[in-house]
Amino acid sequence: MLDVVDISKSYKESPNVLLGVNLFVSEGMFVSIVGRSGSGKSTLLRIIGALDRPSSGNVLINGCSLASLNPAEAAFLRNELIGFVFQSFHLLPRMTAWENVALPLFHRGVGRSARKARALAMLDRVGLADRVCHRPEQLSGGQRQRVAIARALVGEPRLVLADEPTGNLDSGTGAQVMNLLRALNKDLGVTILMVTHDRAMARLCDKIIEISDGRILSPDEMAG
Ligand SMILES: Nc1ncnc2c1ncn2[C@@H]1O[C@H](COP(=O)(O)OP(=O)(O)OP(=O)(O)O)[C@@H](O)[C@H]1O
Ligand SMILES: [Mg+2]
Numbered sequence: 001m002l003d004v005v006d007i008s009k010s011y012k013e014s015p016n017v018l019l020g021v022n023l024f025v026s027e028g029m030f031v032s033i034v035g036r037s038g039s040g041k042s043t044l045l046r047i048i049g050a051l052d053r054p055s056s057g058n059v060l061i062n063g064c065s066l067a068s069l070n071p072a073e074a075a076f077l078r079n080e081l082i083g084f085v086f087q088s089f090h091l092l093p094r095m096t097a098w099e100n101v102a103l104p105l106f107h108r109g110v111g112r113s114a115r116k117a118r119a120l121a122m123l124d125r126v127g128l129a130d131r132v133c134h135r136p137e138q139l140s141g142g143q144r145q146r147v148a149i150a151r152a153l154v155g156e157p158r159l160v161l162a163d164e165p166t167g168n169l170d171s172g173t174g175a176q177v178m179n180l181l182r183a184l185n186k187d188l189g190v191t192i193l194m195v196t197h198d199r200a201m202a203r204l205c206d207k208i209i210e211i212s213d214g215r216i217l218s219p220d221e222m223a224g
Helices: 041-048 071-081 097-107 111-124 143-152 173-189 201-202
Strands: 002-009 018-025 030-034 056-061 082-085 160-165 191-195 207-212
Touching: 002 041, 018 041, 018 207, 030 041, 030 173, 030 201, 041 056, 041 160, 041 191, 071 082, 082 111, 082 143, 082 191, 097 111, 111 143, 143 173, 160 173, 173 191, 173 201
Parallel strands: 030 191, 030 207, 082 160, 160 191
Antiparallel strands: 002 018, 002 056
16 A cells, blocks of 8 residues: 655755665554654655655555656645644634534535534544544543544544644544544554554554664564
């Protein structure tokens, strides 16, 4: 499903952020990415999600090469195939929970009543059926994160990219969000790539990848 081929990334101000990263993820896997701050985890996730371009190398998603896409095609692929969950939620403050969740469908041109029905169903799935008309400021951190997960999944993406989805939550709420991601991974068969600082969360995944100084460590180099 996902094939990262020899990706390197340098910024003018930060050379060699990623150095020859190779990664293969098969359909339906739940993979965690760990590594210390600044090791290149978010950069790798942004490149896989076609939000940033590598300096060299390529990413294939379902056989589709990101290098060959123009910006409009990349936006289409993001909207159709990929769901993003960020640590800081990125919810729109003036919109209710269901309107936030429905946004990816709005961008696809889905009509209002169909958008609302699908958003409500997904909010129910993440345990927020009684919070659909709340705005983000009226929700707790864990509830906001669940809204963000519902938004990432409402369009039935094949790949979810989550950058520290439990990073802003206490450990109990973080475990709930983790269990929810695991259940969605199992029930919907969606492939998930999750950056986390938390080794205990990482161990709940099918596979752990550790990045250090811009490259992926082999299993015997990992701290465990
Ligand atoms: N747009 C940019 N321009 C210049 N340098 C950047 C840019 N984005 C990231 N970097 C640099 O790339 C390195 C890796 O950043 P990245 O955000 O990928 O780290 P990370 O592993 O996600 O860290 P954290 O765990 O703190 O989130 C950092 O040293 C950062 O300064
Ligand atoms: Mg990061």
